Amino acid sequence: MIKVDNLAYQYETQCVLDKLSFEVKAGEKVVLLGNNGSGKSTLLRILAGLYFGEGNYFYKDQLITKKSVGKTFRKEIGILFQNPETMMFNPTVYDEIAFGLREFDVENVDERVHAIAEKFHLTHHLQSSPLKLSGGEKQKVMLCAILVLEPQFLLLDEPTANMDPKTTGWFVDLLSEMNITTLISTHNISLAYELGDRALVLNDKHQLIYNGEIEALMKDKKILIEGNLLHLHAHKHKDFQHSHYHMHHF
Numbered sequence: 609m610i611k612v613d614n615l616a617y618q619y620e621t622q623c624v625l626d627k628l629s630f631e632v633k634a635g636e637k638v639v640l641l642g643n644n645g646s647g648k649s650t651l652l653r654i655l656a657g658l659y660f661g662e663g664n665y666f667y668k669d670q671l672i673t674k675k676s677v678g679k680t681f682r683k684e685i686g687i688l689f690q691n692p693e694t695m696m697f698n699p700t701v702y703d704e705i706a707f708g709l710r711e712f713d714v715e716n717v718d719e720r721v722h723a724i725a726e727k728f729h730l731t732h733h734l735q736s737s738p739l740k741l742s743g744g745e746k747q748k749v750m751l752c753a754i755l756v757l758e759p760q761f762l763l764l765d766e767p768t769a770n771m772d773p774k775t776t777g778w779f780v781d782l783l784s785e786m787n788i789t790t791l792i793s794t795h796n797i798s799l800a801y802e803l804g805d806r807a808l809v810l811n812d813k814h815q816l817i818y819n820g821e822i823e824a825l826m827k828d829k830k831i832l833i834e835g836n837l838l839h840l841h842a843h844k845h846k847d848f849q850h851s852h853y854h855m856h857h858f
């Protein structure tokens with residue numbers, strides 16, 4: 609579905625993605641792991657056609673450049689930002705969900721908005737201002753606004769960051785039911801298992817240091833440490849000092 613070849617990106621003089629190459633095949637659910645600032649959000653924005661880096665990015669074998677990005681690409685790719693508020697600009701939840709449908713001249717807007725709101729348990733909020741909802745509810749509204757367009761490639765940036773355990777469980781089930789190619793960034797390594805089959809790991813030097821099965825990653829201490837997913841912690845219990853590895857779940 610997508611192929612990235614030697615992709616690099618820098619903000620002014622700071623390199624934040626260093627020559628990444630990987631593919632995501634149609635139907636796959638891939639988890640993107642890495643420390644704060646390793647470049648995950650930037651990568652997702654490039655894949656959504658919002659930023660353009662060096663190297664090549666192909667979507668369905670088409671080279672994506674500023675010039676080649678068209679309406680079909682925009683409709684087929686859905687991106688959920690880490691902070692949902694940055695995507696909200698409509699007066700009601702209804703309008704927020706309907707916005708993309710109207711923009712792309714999709715038929716039966718009202719029917720579609722109500723159907724997805726019901727699935728997401730948001731019907732009672734349809735006339736509310738989206739900004740007045742809780743963090744987790746805002747995330748749900750923006751996810752609805754994306755999914756109602758039936759995207760083919762879904763980019764999710766820390767989608768569970770604002771969700772409580774129950775909503776996170778609901779979200780994991782939703783994701784596994786959906787048959788959409790997905791790349792999802794998270795810090796929560798224990799969730800990685802439930803969110804996808806394959807993992808990509810970025811290190812602090814913004815390089816791709818792992819591309820493979822999540823199960824094998826969990827056993828690869830070297831990569832887990834380099835990706836800051838595992839740390840050696842020293843503890844003191846009374847007079848006894850010891851240290852052990854500790855997995856970072858959040």
Ligand SMILES: Nc1ncnc2c1ncn2[C@@H]1O[C@H](COP(=O)(O)OP(=O)(O)OP(=O)(O)O)[C@@H](O)[C@H]1O
Nearest residue numbers: 619620624642643644645646647648649650651690
């Ligand atoms: N608009 C910007 N201008 C300049 N630097 C930026 C900009 N956005 C991000 N950066 C820098 O680029 C680097 C990568 O940021 P990015 O948000 O892609 O990382 P991340 O892996 O998503 O981090 P986090 O896990 O904290 O969300 C960081 O050092 C960040 O400070």
